[in-house]
Amino acid sequence: MLSVADELAIAISKRKPPFDGTCQICGKQKATDWLPTYMRYLERRVMTGDAVKVTPRGVSVGYAPANEYWRHVDIPCLFCKLCGEEFRQDWRRAKRAAIASKLLNGAFLLPLALVAIVLIALLPFVAISLAIFIVYAIYRQATRNRTDQFLAAHLRTLGGVDKLFDEDEYVIGHMGFCEIEQGLPEGAVSVSEAISANRPLENSTSHQSTVLFTKLNELDLFVDSYLEKKRPQWISAMLEFLAKQDDIPREAIAGLTGFLSEVKRENPDQNTEWNSKIICGCPALRNLYATARELTTAAILDLKPSNETNDLLWSAFRGSGNVDYIGKIIDTMHWIENATTREQLEAAVSAKWSLAAHARTFPLVHFYVIMTTQDCEKSIKKHLDDILTKDMECIVKESQRLLIEH
Numbered sequence: 228m229l230s231v232a233d234e235l236a237i238a239i240s241k242r243k244p245p246f247d248g249t250c251q252i253c254g255k256q257k258a259t260d261w262l263p264t265y266m267r268y269l270e271r272r273v274m275t276g277d278a279v280k281v282t283p284r285g286v287s288v289g290y291a292p293a294n295e296y297w298r299h300v301d302i303p304c305l306f307c308k309l310c311g312e313e314f315r316q317d318w319r320r321a322k323r324a325a326i327a328s329k330l331l332n333g334a335f336l337l338p339l340a341l342v343a344i345v346l347i348a349l350l351p352f353v354a355i356s357l358a359i360f361i362v363y364a365i366y367r368q369a370t371r372n373r374t375d376q377f378l379a380a381h382l383r384t385l386g387g388v389d390k391l392f393d394e395d396e397y398v399i400g401h402m403g404f405c406e407i408e409q410g411l412p413e414g415a416v417s418v419s420e421a422i423s424a425n426r427p428l429e430n431s432t433s434h435q436s437t438v439l440f441t442k443l444n445e446l447d448l449f450v451d452s453y454l455e456k457k458r459p460q461w462i463s464a465m466l467e468f469l470a471k472q473d474d475i476p477r478e479a480i481a482g483l484t485g486f487l488s489e490v491k492r493e494n495p496d497q498n499t500e501w502n503s504k505i506i507c508g509c510p511a512l513r514n515l516y517a518t519a520r521e522l523t524t525a526a527i528l529d530l531k532p533s534n535e536t537n538d539l540l541w542s543a544f545r546g547s548g549n550v551d552y553i554g555k556i557i558d559t560m561h562w563i564e565n566a567t568t569r570e571q572l573e574a575a576v577s578a579k580w581s582l583a584a585h586a587r588t589f590p591l592v593h594f595y596v597i598m599t600t601q602d603c604e605k606s607i608k609k610h611l612d613d614i615l616t617k618d619m620e621c622i623v624k625e626s627q628r629l630l631i632e633h
Contacts, residue, residue: 232300235387239303245385246303252314256307262404263303264382268397270298302388304381304401311404314381321377375399403472403509405443418445418461422452440468446479450486454545454589459494462487466504466516475511478538485527485539487519489546524549532559532574537581544592553595556582557603560610563629572633576626583614583622 229237239246250256273294306314379399383389391397421438438461440446449458449465469475475483491498498520505516527543528551530536537556544552560582562575586593600611613622 231387231390232298235300235302235391238387239301246305248305250307250310251305251381251385252310253307256310258305259308260306260311260404261303262306263301263402264378264399265401266300266302266382266388266391266397266399267297268300268391268394270296272296300391302382302385304385315404318377325376375401401473402443402476403474417441418449418464422448438464440464446483450482450542450545451588453486453490454548454591459490459497462490462494462497462501463504466501466508469512470505470508472509472512474509475515480511480515481535481538482542484515484519484522485541485543486546487516488522488527489543489549491519492524493547524551527552528555532562532578533570534574534577537574537577541581541585548591550591550595553582553592554599557596557599557607557611560607561604563610564606566633569633573630576629579610579614580619580622580626583617583619586614587619 242248245251245254248258250258273296275294378401379392382399383392418438418440419442438458440449446465446468449461469483491501505512508516527539530539537559540552540556543549556578559578560575562571563579566572566575582592582596586596596611596614600608600615603611613625
């Protein structure tokens with residue numbers, strides 16, 4: 228028997244209503260905007276210990292250790308142009324109202340704090356108990372109602388999705404609004420069309436064809452092709468596209484930071500124009516852009532090994548072609564045999580399979596790996612030989628085995 232999430236995934240893949248391309252609000256117009264939304268809910272929790280423990284001093288009750296298994300479900304929210312604009316406006320008003328409500332709900336903590344101050348001087352033992360209660364109340368106030376209630380209300384109207392809200396614990400998130408089959412201005416083409424046709428496009432200040440980013444996956448396409456043909460004149464269009472997003476996916480932040488740090492360093496004359504593009508961007512975009520502006524080559528090479536560092540190094544390499552970043556990735560494989568923490572092992576394993584993947588895509592990476600095998604420590608040479616001789620599937624399976632056995 229299929230679960231609710233499985234039935235929903237099938238309905239979405241087969242484009243059944245309300246995921247058939249029609250606006251989910253008016254139900255009449257063709258959808259032009261979509262909001263990639265996701266929901267994670269706790270599928271099951273397996274207790275691995277007891278909450279009640281007997282000690283020489285008596286019986287203690289705490290939280291029992293448990294393994295949690297969460298299910299991720301992607302849900303497309305579809306809108307026509309008019310309904311999409313109204314949805315955005317109502318959403319912004321709802322967010323402002325939610326902030327005001329939280330401030331009012333937290334106002335009761337102020338008199339409690341004043342009482343605690345008085346009791347500290349007069350009755351210290353009572354004050355300690357009250358202080359514990361206040362800290363707990365603040366914690367509950369800060370963590371309650373984290374789900375976006377306005378977005379949740381829309382999702383509840385979608386057939387099949389409403390059943391997911393029967394779960395006890397869930398989290399809702401989104402990737403920002405995108406346009407479906409966006410019409411381009413005259414004389415402009417999308418990034419995917421430009422790269423696939425290898426067209427010599429100029430920037431928007433020229434009278435020739437201009438390039439525009441229309442989809443999130445075009446960012447990866449642009450970054451992956453940048454080293455082969457550097458097009459700094461497209462960065463303005465890239466930043467304009469990112470500034471329109473409500474948020475930047477967490478998994479994309481390190482890569483964008485590394486790429487922009489190298490491109491900015493090689494094109495200092497463009498900094499004024501590029502800086503102006505992110506003024507209205509979301510906090511995540513402004514923060515990663517500020518980090519990219521301050522990063523130097525030495526600072527990147529000095530970063531602590533991690534999966535995020537690997538992503539940043541590879542994107543920085545794509546932005547400049549600096550092989551020192553490949554060397555840093557190779558050095559990270561030292562931790563495959565010498566890791567003392569789970570984070571070090573994950574970074575080292577990630578370094579190995581990402582090297583294998585890039586060596587098959589970038590001739591420069593393949594050549595650098597060959598040259599490095601002649602002068603490196605024995606443990607790293609073994610992994611470089613694997614990269615040069617084993618197929619990708621074998622390397623991935625070995626990486627998974629290492630992580631399971633750790």
